[in-house]
Amino acid sequence: MSYAMDMQNYTTQSETATSEPKIMARDVNVFYGPSQALKSIQLDIGANEVTSLIGPSGCGKSTFLRCLNRMNDVIENCTVEGRISLDGVDLYNSGLDPVLLRARVGMVFQKPNPFPKSIFDNIAYGPRLHGTVSNKDELDERVEKSLRRAGLWDEVKDRLDKPGTGLSGGQQQRLCIARAIAINPEVILMDEPCSALDPIATAKIEELIDELRERFTIVIVTHSMQQAARVSQKTAFFHLGELVEVGETDRLFTSPQDDRTQGYITGRFG
Amino acid sequence: MEQLALFFALLFLTVLGFILGKGRAVALSGHSDQPLHSRLPYYGLYTALWCGLPSLIIMAGWMIFEPQIAEMLVASQLRDSNASITPDQLSLYINDVVNLASGGILSREPDAALLSAADNYSLFRQISYFAMAVVAIAFSLLALFTSLKKINPALRARNQVEKVVSIIMMISSLIAILTTVGIVFSLIFETLRFFDKVPFFDFLFGTHWSPQTALRSDQVGGSGxxxxxxxxxxxxxxxxxxxxxxxxxxxxxxxxxxxxxxxxxxxxxxxxxxxxxxxxxxxxxxxxxxxxxxxxxxxxxxxxxxxxxxxxxxxxxxxxxxxxxxxxxxxxxxxxxxxxxxxxxxxxxxxxxxxxxxxxxxxxxxxxxxxxxxxxxxxxxxxxxxxxxxxxxxxxxxxxxxxxxxxxxxxxxxxxxxxxxxxxxxxxxxxxxxxxxxxxxxxxxxxxxxxxxxxxxxxx
The missing domain is CATH 1.10.3720.10 (MetI-like)
Structure with missing residues (x-):
C-alpha cells in the first residue's frame, strides 16, 4: 500500500512543477568529447531537503552534481545539453554568469581542499571575494558564524591564524563546509564529502548536514548507501549515465521499483 | 700509457671477478639445499668490487705519492754530494732532472752529474711502476680467490655491495662540498694578502676604482x-x-x-x-x-x-x-x-x-x-x-x-x-x-x- 502511495508521490513530483522545486533538470545530456556521460536526466531537487545521488562508480552522479554549479565548464571538451534551472532561471542558456551562480551554489569536494592560508583567511575568502562584508568587524562575525554553523568554532577559535592545512582531515572537511556557507549560498553540493574521513569524522559531518538542511538545499553524492539513508530525504539512483529511480529515501531503500536499484542496494553489483 | 695498460688489466680482472663470482653463485644455487641469501648478480658484484676497488685505491695512492718520493730521493742524493745547495737551487735542479728524464726542456746544459741523476730518477720510476703493477695485480688476484672462496649461501653479498655503493655515493657528494670549501678558502687566503696591501675599509667603502699600479719602481703609473x-x-x-x-x-x-x-x-x-x-x-x-x-x-x-x-x-x-x-x-x-x-x-x-x-x-x-x-x-x-x-x-x-x-x-x-x-x-x-x-x-x-x-x- 505504501508502495502505491510513494509511486503516486513520485509521479506528481516529477511531472508537475507546481510544488516549485529549487532545482529542475530536464533532458540533461552531458558529453565528454564523443562519449556520453549522462543520458536525458529528469530530476527535481526540493528546497531545504537533502537529496542524495547514489550509484556505482562512473555512473555520472558526480558529473550531474558538477552541472548544478557549472563546474564542468572548467573541464575541456565537456558539453552539457538540456535544461537545468535554479528557481526557474536557466543555468546554461540565459546568459547567467557562472561566477554568480557559484556564489549561490556552494560546493564541498571529495578530498578536503582548504587553501594553504590561515583558517581565518580560508573562511574569509568568499566574503572578501564577493564584497559581502563591509568592514573587519562584519568579517570577523561572518567567520565566527560560519565556523559555528560548521561545528568547528570551539576547536579552532584559538588558532584562527594557523594554516588550515594543519587541521585533521575531518576538521579540514568541516572547514571547507564552513568556507562554502560563508558566502550564504542557497544550495550546497557535496561530492562524497566523507569518503576520505574516518567514521567519527563522518558522523560529525552527517550530523552537520542534517542541521544545515534548515537553511540550505543540499545535494550530496555518496558511495555509502547507509549514509544516503541516514542523511537524505530523497535519493536518486544513477546507473551507466541514466537516472534509474528517484524517490523518498525510505521508500527507495525498502521497496525499490527497478530491478537495477534492487540489485545495487542489495549489493549484487556496484 | 703504462698506467693505462695496468688500468685495463685491473678492469679485466674486475669483469672476470663478476663472471666468476656469479658463476660460483649459480653453481651453489644448483647444488646447495640452503637458499642463497642474495640474488645472483650481487655475488658477482661482490667479487668484482673486491677485485677492482682496493687495487684501484692502491694505484691512485701510488701515483699521487710516488713522484714526490722519487724527487725526495734525487734531493737527498744531491744534498749528499753538495751540502751547500740552497732550497731554490735544489728545486730548480730537481726540475731539470725530471725534465731530462721525461725529455723536456732544460734550464741549463746537461752535465755528467745531471745525466746520472736523471738516469737514477728514471730507473727508480720504472722500478716503482713495475712494483705498483705487481702489487696491484697481485692484490686483485688474491682478492679474487679469497672472495670466491667466501661465497656461500649465508654470505650477505647484497648488504655488503649496497654498503660499498652507499659509500661511493657519499664520496661523490663530498667532492662537490669539498670543492666549494676549497674555492672559498683559496679566495679567503688571497683576499687576506690583498688586505695586507690595501686597507679593508678603503676597499669596502672607497668610491674610486682605478686599479692601475706601477709594476716596477721606475714605471710611471697610477698609484692605484x-x-x-x-x-x-x-x-x-x-x-x-x-x-x-x-x-x-x-x-x-x-x-x-x-x-x-x-x-x-x-x-x-x-x-x-x-x-x-x-x-x-x-x-x-x-x-x-x-x-x-x-x-x-x-x-x-x-x-x-x-x-x-x-x-x-x-x-x-x-x-x-x-x-x-x-x-x-x-x-x-x-x-x-x-x-x-x-x-x-x-x-x-x-x-x-x-x-x-x-x-x-x-x-x-x-x-x-x-x-x-x-x-x-x-x-x-x-x-x-x-x-x-x-x-x-x-x-x-x-x-x-x-x-x-x-x-x-x-x-x-x-x-x-x-x-x-x-x-x-x-x-x-x-x-x-x-x-x-x-x-x-x-x-x-x-x-x-x-x-x-x-x-x-x-x-x-
Whole structure:
C-alpha cells in the first residue's frame, strides 16, 4: 500500500512543477568529447531537503552534481545539453554568469581542499571575494558564524591564524563546509564529502548536514548507501549515465521499483 | 700509457671477478639445499668490487705519492754530494732532472752529474711502476680467490655491495662540498694578502676604482685606488634594470602559459622560450653592443638625451631578455604543480579565473616563484660577457642608466687578463672582489630563503 502511495508521490513530483522545486533538470545530456556521460536526466531537487545521488562508480552522479554549479565548464571538451534551472532561471542558456551562480551554489569536494592560508583567511575568502562584508568587524562575525554553523568554532577559535592545512582531515572537511556557507549560498553540493574521513569524522559531518538542511538545499553524492539513508530525504539512483529511480529515501531503500536499484542496494553489483 | 695498460688489466680482472663470482653463485644455487641469501648478480658484484676497488685505491695512492718520493730521493742524493745547495737551487735542479728524464726542456746544459741523476730518477720510476703493477695485480688476484672462496649461501653479498655503493655515493657528494670549501678558502687566503696591501675599509667603502699600479719602481703609473663601491653600484644598477625587464615579462608569460594558454600552444611555446636560455651569452653580448646600444644612443639623440654608446641600460635590458626563460619556465612549473583541487575550491566559491590566480595560485606558488627570481638574480649578478661588451669598463659611480658603468665580474676579468704578478695589489684585488661578490650573493640567498620559509603557504 505504501508502495502505491510513494509511486503516486513520485509521479506528481516529477511531472508537475507546481510544488516549485529549487532545482529542475530536464533532458540533461552531458558529453565528454564523443562519449556520453549522462543520458536525458529528469530530476527535481526540493528546497531545504537533502537529496542524495547514489550509484556505482562512473555512473555520472558526480558529473550531474558538477552541472548544478557549472563546474564542468572548467573541464575541456565537456558539453552539457538540456535544461537545468535554479528557481526557474536557466543555468546554461540565459546568459547567467557562472561566477554568480557559484556564489549561490556552494560546493564541498571529495578530498578536503582548504587553501594553504590561515583558517581565518580560508573562511574569509568568499566574503572578501564577493564584497559581502563591509568592514573587519562584519568579517570577523561572518567567520565566527560560519565556523559555528560548521561545528568547528570551539576547536579552532584559538588558532584562527594557523594554516588550515594543519587541521585533521575531518576538521579540514568541516572547514571547507564552513568556507562554502560563508558566502550564504542557497544550495550546497557535496561530492562524497566523507569518503576520505574516518567514521567519527563522518558522523560529525552527517550530523552537520542534517542541521544545515534548515537553511540550505543540499545535494550530496555518496558511495555509502547507509549514509544516503541516514542523511537524505530523497535519493536518486544513477546507473551507466541514466537516472534509474528517484524517490523518498525510505521508500527507495525498502521497496525499490527497478530491478537495477534492487540489485545495487542489495549489493549484487556496484 | 703504462698506467693505462695496468688500468685495463685491473678492469679485466674486475669483469672476470663478476663472471666468476656469479658463476660460483649459480653453481651453489644448483647444488646447495640452503637458499642463497642474495640474488645472483650481487655475488658477482661482490667479487668484482673486491677485485677492482682496493687495487684501484692502491694505484691512485701510488701515483699521487710516488713522484714526490722519487724527487725526495734525487734531493737527498744531491744534498749528499753538495751540502751547500740552497732550497731554490735544489728545486730548480730537481726540475731539470725530471725534465731530462721525461725529455723536456732544460734550464741549463746537461752535465755528467745531471745525466746520472736523471738516469737514477728514471730507473727508480720504472722500478716503482713495475712494483705498483705487481702489487696491484697481485692484490686483485688474491682478492679474487679469497672472495670466491667466501661465497656461500649465508654470505650477505647484497648488504655488503649496497654498503660499498652507499659509500661511493657519499664520496661523490663530498667532492662537490669539498670543492666549494676549497674555492672559498683559496679566495679567503688571497683576499687576506690583498688586505695586507690595501686597507679593508678603503676597499669596502672607497668610491674610486682605478686599479692601475706601477709594476716596477721606475714605471710611471697610477698609484692605484681600490674602492669597490662603484663596481657594486654598477652591478646593482645593471641587475636592477635586468630584473625590471625580466620579472614582469617572465611572470606574466608564466601565468599565461600555465593558466590561459591551450595545451598545444604551451607545448610549442615552452621549449621555444627555453631556447632563449640556450643562446650563448657572447651572442647576447654582441647583440647588446652592436644592435641595442646603438639603437638607444640614436633614440637618445632624437630625444635630446646624451646616451653613452656603452650604457647600463643596453646591457641590463639584454640581460633581462636572457633571464626571462629562467623566471618564466620555473614559475610556470611551480604554478602548474599547484593542485587542481585548490583551483576547483576557488572556482566553486564563485571566484573568476584572475581572482583564482592572484589569490590562490600565486600565493601557493610563491616560494617557487621567489626561488626562480633569486636564481635569475644570481645569474644576473654573475653575468660577465654581456656587460663586458655592452656596458663598458669605466668605473663611474652613477645611478644614470644611460651612462657607461662597470661591474664586479667585468673588473675581475680585466684584472686577470694579460701578464700578472701575484704579489701586486692589482691582481689580488680580483680575489677580494670575488670573495665579496660571493658573500653578497650568499647573504641574499640566505635572506630570501628565510623570507620564503616564513611566508610560504604549504599545500600537500
Amino acid at each position: 685606488s681600490f674602492g669597490a663601491i662603484p663596481l657594486f653600484a654598477g652591478t646593482m644598477l645593471i641587475t636592477f634594470i635586468c630584473m625590471v625587464v625580466a620579472i614582469p615579462v617572465g611572470l606574466l608569460s608564466a601565468i599565461y602559459m600555465s593558466e590561459y594558454a591551450g595545451k598545444k600552444f604551451r607545448a610549442f611555446a615552452k621549449p621555444v622560450l627555453e631556447v632563449l636560455a640556450g643562446i650563448p651569452t657572447v651572442v647576447y653580448g654582441f647583440f647588446a653592443a652592436l644592435t641595442v646600444a646603438p639603437f638607444f644612443r640614436e633614440s637618445g639623440t632624437l630625444l635630446g638625451l646624451s646616451v653613452s654608446s656603452e650604457s647600463a641600460l643596453a646591457a641590463g635590458m639584454v640581460m633581462g631578455i636572457m633571464i626571462i626563460p629562467f623566471i618564466s619556465s620555473l614559475s610556470d612549473d611551480v604554478m602548474n604543480s599547484v593542485p587542481q583541487s585548490l583551483r576547483d575550491a576557488s572556482y566553486a566559491m564563485g571566484a573568476t579565473k584572475s581572482e583564482t590566480i592572484t589569490k590562490v595560485i600565486i600565493p601557493a606558488a610563491l616560494p617557487g616563484i621567489v626561488g626562480a627570481v633569486l636564481l635569475a638574480m644570481s645569474r644576473a649578478i654573475g653575468e660577465t660577457m654581456i656587460v663586458v661588451m655592452a656596458a663598458g669598463l669605466a668605473a663611474n659611480l652613477t645611478a644614470n642608466p644611460l651612462e657607461a658603468v662597470t661591474t664586479v665580474t667585468v673588473q675581475i676579468v680585466t684584472l686577470l687578463v694579460g701578464d700578472q704578478e701575484f704579489d701586486s695589489a692589482k691582481t689580488l684585488a680580483a680575489f677580494a672582489l670575488g670573495l665579496l661578490l660571493f658573500v653578497v650573493t650568499l647573504v641574499m640567498n640566505v635572506v630570501a630563503l628565510r623570507v620564503v620559509r616564513k611566508y610560504r603557504e604549504k599545500y600537500d
